[in-house]
Amino acid sequence: MSADTRRIFALHGGLLVLLFALHFVLPAYHHGNLARIMVLASYAIGYNILFGYTGLLSLGHALFFAAGMYGMALSIQYGGVTPAPALLAGIAAGAVVSGALALLALRTTGVAFMIVTLMFAQAGYLTILYFGDYTRGDEGFVLQAAQRTLWGIDLSDPANRYVAALILFAVCLMASLWLVRAPFGRVLVAIRENEERVTMLGYNAFAHKLGAMVVSGTISAAAGAAYGLLFGYAGATFASVQYSIFPLLWVLLGGAGTVLGPFIGTLFMFYLIDLSSGLTTAYMLIAGVALVALTLFAPQGLAGELRRRVWKGLP
Amino acid sequence: MSGAVLLSTHGLTKRFDGLTAVEDVDFDLPAGEVRALIGPNGAGKTTLVGMICGRIAPSAGRIVFDGQDITALPAHARIRRGMAYTFQITSVFPRLSVRENVALAARRRIKGRAAVDRAVGAALERVGLPERPDEEAGNLSYGHQRLLELAMGLVQAPRLLILDEPTQGLSEGEVERVKALIEELRGDTTILLIEHNMRVVMDLADRVTVLNFGRVLAEGTPAEIHADAAVQAAYLGTG
Numbered sequence: 001m002s003a004d005t006r007r008i009f010a011l012h013g014g015l016l017v018l019l020f021a022l023h024f025v026l027p028a029y030h031h032g033n034l035a036r037i038m039v040l041a042s043y044a045i046g047y048n049i050l051f052g053y054t055g056l057l058s059l060g061h062a063l064f065f066a067a068g069m070y071g072m073a074l075s076i077q078y079g080g081v082t083p084a085p086a087l088l089a090g091i092a093a094g095a096v097v098s099g100a101l102a103l104l105a106l107r108t109t110g111v112a113f114m115i116v117t118l119m120f121a122q123a124g125y126l127t128i129l130y131f132g133d134y135t136r137g138d139e140g141f142v143l144q145a146a147q148r149t150l151w152g153i154d155l156s157d158p159a160n161r162y163v164a165a166l167i168l169f170a171v172c173l174m175a176s177l178w179l180v181r182a183p184f185g186r187v188l189v190a191i192r193e194n195e196e197r198v199t200m201l202g203y204n205a206f207a208h209k210l211g212a213m214v215v216s217g218t219i220s221a222a223a224g225a226a227y228g229l230l231f232g233y234a235g236a237t238f239a240s241v242q243y244s245i246f247p248l249l250w251v252l253l254g255g256a257g258t259v260l261g262p263f264i265g266t267l268f269m270f271y272l273i274d275l276s277s278g279l280t281t282a283y284m285l286i287a288g289v290a291l292v293a294l295t296l297f298a299p300q301g302l303a304g305e306l307r308r309r310v311w312k313g314l315p
Numbered sequence: 316m317s318g319a320v321l322l323s324t325h326g327l328t329k330r331f332d333g334l335t336a337v338e339d340v341d342f343d344l345p346a347g348e349v350r351a352l353i354g355p356n357g358a359g360k361t362t363l364v365g366m367i368c369g370r371i372a373p374s375a376g377r378i379v380f381d382g383q384d385i386t387a388l389p390a391h392a393r394i395r396r397g398m399a400y401t402f403q404i405t406s407v408f409p410r411l412s413v414r415e416n417v418a419l420a421a422r423r424r425i426k427g428r429a430a431v432d433r434a435v436g437a438a439l440e441r442v443g444l445p446e447r448p449d450e451e452a453g454n455l456s457y458g459h460q461r462l463l464e465l466a467m468g469l470v471q472a473p474r475l476l477i478l479d480e481p482t483q484g485l486s487e488g489e490v491e492r493v494k495a496l497i498e499e500l501r502g503d504t505t506i507l508l509i510e511h512n513m514r515v516v517m518d519l520a521d522r523v524t525v526l527n528f529g530r531v532l533a534e535g536t537p538a539e540i541h542a543d544a545a546v547q548a549a550y551l552g553t554g
Contacts, residue, residue, distance in 0.1 A: 183422045190419050193408040200370070200402075201467070202394030202423045 004313050011314075012177055012259065016170050023162050035162040037263075037270050038169035039227045040246075044254070044262030045172045046219030047247035052256035053180055054212040055192030059244050060101070060117030061220050063124040066239035067097040068221025070128065070135065073234035076147050078134065083150040087225050094221015095214055097124075102213035106206060118241070125239040140235025148232055161230045168226045169263070172219055177259045179215065180315055188212050189257070220247075253294060255301030259315050264302045321346040321505050322367065322475060327376035329362050329529075336362040338529040340376070346474075349497065349506045351516040351537075354526035355549065360509045361403055363526065364477050367507075368400045369393045381474070395423070399473035403480050403509070405460040409453030413444065413463060416452050420467040438470040443492050458485045465493065469500075476500070477507045482515055494519060517541070525549070 019038070026034060043065055050056050071093030072086045081089070105116040128135045135141070145156040153160050179185040187208050190198045199205050228234045237243070247262075254265025269287075276286035298305040307314040322344040329337040337359040344350055352360050365371035367378055369390030377386045385393055394400070407416050417435045425431050439445050442462040452463060461484060468476055478497075482490045490512065497506060497519050510516050516523060516537060523540040525532040527549045533540060540546055 186415070186419060186422070190408055190411070193410055194406060196370075197402075197406045197408065198419075199389075199391050200368070200394060200400050200406075201420050202391050202471070204389075204391050 007311075008177070008313070008315055012173060015260065015263070016166070016173070019166055019169070023159070023166070028158065031162060032158060033270065033274070035158070035165040035230065037266050038165040039223055039230060040250070040270070041263040041266040042169050042172040042226070043220050043223035044247045044250040044266050045176050045259075046216050046221075046223060048251045048256065048258075048262045049176060049179065049188075049219065050212055050216035051248065052251055052258070052261065053185060053192060054188045054209060054216075056209065056213070057114055057248070058105075058117040058213075058216075059114045059241070059248070060105075060119075060121030060124075061217075061247055062239050062241065062243035063101065063117075063121040064094045064098050064217040064220035065224035065227075065243055066124060066128065066236075067093040067217075068224030068226075069228040069234050069238055071221070072225035073141070073143060073228045074134065076143060077141060083148060083155070083229055087150075087222075087229065090225030090228075091218060091222050094224070095218045098217020098221070099210070099214050101217070102210045106209050106213065118244070121239070121244055122241065125236060125241075128236045128239050135234075135236065138236045140233055140237070143228065143232045143234070145232070148229055150229075155230055156232060164230060165226070168222065172222070173259065173263070175219070177315060180259065184208070184211065192257075249291075251301070253291070253301055255303030255305070255307070258301070258303035258307060261301050261303040268302065319346055320344065321381060322507075323379045324363075324367065325377045325379070327363070327366055327378065328374050329359075329366060329371060330374045336529050337366065337373075337526075340526075340529075340531055342524065342531065344475075344505060344507060346505050347502055348521045349501055349508065349519055351508045351510055351520035351523045352526065353510065353513075353516060353523060353540075354532070358526040359529040360526055361479060362529075364400070364479060364507065364509065368398050368477055370400075394471075397474035398477065399468040399471045399475070400477045401464040401468045401479060401481060403483070405457070405464055407452040407455075407460055407463050407467070410451055412449050413439070413452050413455065414448040416463055417466050417470050421470040424471060434470050438466040441469060442466045442496065443489075458489050461485060462489065462493075465496070469496075473504060475505045475507065477509075479509045480511060481508070482510065482512050490515065 022034060047061050050058055068090040072090030075081050075089040076083065076086045101120050105113055108116050129137045145154060148155045155161055155164055187198060187203050191205055191208060195205050224238065250265035250269055251262050253268055254263065255261030272287050272290055273283060277283035300308060303314065320343050324340055324342045327337060327340045340363060354360050362371060366373045369388065373386065377384055380396060414435055417438050418431050421431050421434045425434050439448060442465045444459060444462050444466060452460065455463060461481060465481060482493050485493065494515060500506060508520065520537050522535060523537055524534045525540060525546050532549060533543050533546050
């Protein structure tokens with residue numbers, strides 16, 4: 001057990017050390033990409049808590065991502081606050097919105113759950129458009145470099161941005177690793193496998209699913225708030241259905257129910273589109289073929305396949 | 316043998332549309348007793364225990380556990396009060412390890428990784444499944460999955476252990492092991508046992524309740540039940 005634990009920490013800690021080392025060697029283009037990928041991977045980590053570990057397929061996570069982004073950006077733009085309280089406002093907005101949606105959506109299961117989350121996320125998207133006077137709708141609004149200085153650190157500087165993204169990613173990754181190995185996370189996995197049995201072991205399944213959704217939504221909101229702050233922009237696109245589908249794709253590709261899967265999937269998908277769009281204008285065709293191949297040959301995602309073939313104890 | 320009443324039902328009834336599965340059952344189970352619940356297929360045994368442990372909402376009647384009315388409590392809250400239920404159709408977590416299956420049952424009561432590990436090891440040892448605890452539960456044979464169910468029940472240290480056909484599908488040797496296990500638990504735990512294997516019932520039960528068409532047909536010691544003409548006709552056959 002403890003040997004396994006050492007291996008687990010070596011693997012996940014090793015990835016973080018590698019990402020930090022890359023900070024010093026990557027060329028500017030890939031350096032910028034990786035910063036973006038780490039923030040989006042944090043979003044995917046949040047999504048994976050609910051989908052991969054608890055087995056609840058949400059189609060409305062853009063609502064949480066956008067709650068974080070707008071909670072942060074609106075409080076800077078109109079509240080005149082500094083980035084630190086703005087980030088907290090974004091995270092708190094995500095926690096409240098996910099808690100409220102959980103109370104409604106968790107009364108349903110399966111396809112109905114997917115539809116309810118999708119509808120509420122669409123309602124959120126339309127709300128952002130409706131209050132276009134403040135949110136600037138699809139066009140969005142830019143946060144100036146002067147508004148993005150956190151404790152004297154200019155987050156519009158690429159180097160600072162990379163380190164900030166890495167810190168966010170490290171916190172989310174470690175939180176996720178800790179959660180799924182803790183008793184609470186073990187119950188979530190058990191709910192995914194057989195909810196009725198969990199109830200008959202004396203666990204309140206509803207309370208656990210509620211907790212999972214709030215943790216998932218809050219991490220997603222933290223990623224959304226960080227994205228807005230680091231890249232200096234908030235727009236309604238991030239609340240659209242596309243941004244609910246992305247984390248699902250990333251997690252499926254990387255390996256649902258694995259701690260590293262969300263990062264691997266986000267990295268893979270980002271560069272798949274990046275590289276194929278450099279080759280041809282029909283890049284979505286290449287991306288599509290690669291996705292189909294992966295679904296055929298690694299149906300449990302990349303990290304899922306690794307778990308199946310190499311290391312069964314991979315968390 | 317018989318202490319204070321641990322569990323009682325009053326006028327417990329379950330109707331599924333037109334069908335009355337359980338009708339007006341008054342049932343008292345004293346603490347410490349091993350009670351068998353028998354009856355022909357479709358007599359309402361699983362429905363009755365389903366209502367007791369909260370899987371099925373009753374149409375009428377009350378359930379009192381340890382002096383408190385639990386009729387309105389959800390299943391998980393009843394389990395927390397000291398019931399454990401092992402499923403008739405095995406319901407383990409097939410993709411989780413044997414160890415993790417039992418650990419999930421243990422963690423609600425026991426805190427701390429080392430203490431949970433110890434309790435899990437002891438429970439697996441007790442049911443005779445100590446080998447290969449890291450195997451996925453879904454890979455176990457049917458009989459071993461039943462033993463795993465039993466370990467998940469035991470590790471909860473329940474005051475009332477409800478066993479729904481624990482020996483179904485087990486080999487002779489495994490049946491003997493389950494019998495010995497129930498014998499060991501006698502006195503510490505109150506046991507409600509649904510069982511078709513009459514040899515097991517006759518050997519283990521302090522008292523037997525017979526259900527037929529959702530009603531209590533007879534209740535008594537195994538010898539009395541064996542001699543009861545109505546039971547003979549309904550269930551045991553004429554032999």
